[in-house]
Amino acid sequence: MRFGITAKLFLAIFATCMLVLITMHWGVRMSFERGFVDYIKQGNAQRVEQLRDALQEQYAQYGDWTFLRNNERLVFKLLHTMDQNEDDGNSMRGWRVRLWVLDAQRNRLFGSPAPIAADSTWQAIRHQGRVVGWVVASPSERLTRDADINFDRQQQRTSWFIVGLSTLLAIIVTWLMARGLLAPVKRLMKGIHRLAAGEFTARVPVNTRDELGRLAQDFNQLATALEKNEQSRRAFMADISHELRTPLAVLRGELEAIQDGVRKADSGSLLSLQNEVSTLTKLVDDLHQLSLSDVGALAYRRVSVDLIQLLHISVASFNERFQKKHIKVITQLPERASAFGDPDRLSQLFNNLLENSLRYTDNGGQLQIRAHTENGVCTLIWEDSAPGVDAEQLARIFDRFYRAERSRNRASGGSGLGLAICKNIVEAHGGRLYASASLLGGLQMTAEFPLHPPES
Known part of the structure; x- marks a missing residue:
């Protein structure tokens, strides 16, 4: 299948638009995902610090961890209290990581029985300058809460919708642009076809001042020159036939007169015939000299x-x-x-x-x-x-x-x-x-x- 220049230009521009669009979409998605995860990490770190501060206050009040042993509901109550008192618009409600509370000897006071990951975040609980416990948070490298996952999916759908709409607009704009850019070229092609067919009156409109406009002007000048050359050629052939016809007609008339006996074949009639032959000879010589000088074949010894x-x-x-x-x-x-x-x-x-x-x-x-x-x-x-x-x-x-x-x-x-x-x-x-x-x-x-x- 052979594509025309319009289709080739359309595909070239459209492919460039799609490459730019896909690159931007990929960049935006990567930036969003990384930024969203970092945002969640920062929020979790702030919550862990708040929980640490609350536990420090509780420890200072009771003097040991007896208030927390066999009382996991206290931690949930503290977490629930922090969520209700959270008025910062930049944070998101809810916890997205696992939490553990350990004493100074790292005995588990609160948290899941699952093993603690090696890359978890540790926040020390201090009292009177010494470490009395730890608040440990698991790493948050991916989305775990349903709300976060739904938000991410919504952003993906919106992003792909924008990509689809941009693709449709790119197709329409690229097609119109390709047709608009190639319209002068098509007019030139039609003019060249008419010129090649011998229609030397062909002209193309000049609507721009760019390279295509100058090309159209050159085409019109070429067509004008060819039209003048064609007129000159026809006039030249008519003039040659006219110039040759006159002495030939005189020669024919003189010879017929001599043949019919109207004139005698004396020196006067022969001189008249010789004059007409001289006229023809000079005309042919002049034509030969002119043709040589026109093509540059006239010999010059400078x-x-x-x-x-x-x-x-x-x-x-x-x-x-x-x-x-x-x-x-x-x-x-x-x-x-x-x-x-x-x-x-x-x-x-x-x-x-x-x-x-x-x-x-x-x-x-x-x-x-x-x-x-x-x-x-x-x-x-x-x-x-x-x-x-x-x-x-x-x-x-x-x-x-x-x-x-x-x-x-x-x-x-x-x-x-x-x-x-x-x-x-x-x-x-x-x-x-x-x-x-x-x-x-x-x-x-x-x-x-x-x-x-x-x-x-």
């Missing part, structure tokens, strides 16, 4: 490099293309900025950013590239002129296949993956890439890299 030198090389390779669009390129760069990175990937980053500005900046505009170093960080800033993007577009500019309507379109040749690849490259170098609105009316891209001392 050395000490000069970011400014690599940037100068990239700008020089784009000068002619910027001049054709009459875009003015202004650079404000320091002499050098050493970093630890891959020169090829950093060049790919700079080329992608320059390509992005070249494609999406209107003719006759300008591009400003600035850099400065501070607190061990090199900050590179790209600012281009109109068209710009609004706040909503800025929040999604690094999403895959995302294009702002006014500036990013398929006719420009972009796949919408370049900035996503740039972000992965910068983060792989321990830096940060973010976008903002440019004062020139366009887009500002800021890349931050940790500096590294150049190799000697």
